[in-house]
Amino acid sequence: MTHVMTRDENTDDVERSGDGLAKQGFVERSAHLLALFSLAVAQPLLDLLTRHGEFLVVHRFDGGDVLVLLAVLLVAVPAPLSAAAISSPWQ
Numbered sequence: 001m002t003h004v005m006t007r008d009e010n011t012d013d014v015e016r017s018g019d020g021l022a023k024q025g026f027v028e029r030s031a032h033l034l035a036l037f038s039l040a041v042a043q044p045l046l047d048l049l050t051r052h053g054e055f056l057v058v059h060r061f062d063g064g065d066v067l068v069l070l071a072v073l074l075v076a077v078p079a080p081l082s083a084a085a086i087s088s089p090w091q
Contacts, residue, residue, distance in 0.1 A: 034079070037077070042078075
C-alpha cells in the first residue's frame with residue numbers, strides 16, 4: 001500500500017504557524033528586494049567605478065572608504081527601502 005503525504009503531514013523545518021510564516025515571508029521578501037536592488041542599482045554603479053578607477057584616486061578614496069561605499073550601496077540603502085516596501089499596505 002502506498003502512502004500519499006498531504007500538506008498537513010509534510011514536516012518542514014520552517015515553522016508554519018502565524019508569526020513563523022510571517023517572519024519567513026519577511027526575510028524571503030527582504031532578500032529578494034535586496035538582490036533586485038543589487039542588480040538594478042548597485043551593480044551598474046560598481047561597474048562604472050571599476051571602469052573609471054581614476055574617480056576614486058582623484059577623490060582620494062582609500063581602502064576603508066571603498067568598503068564604506070560598498071556597505072552603503074549594498075546594505076545601508078536597500079535595507080530601509082525593502083523594509084518600507086514590505087510593510088507597505090499595498091501588498
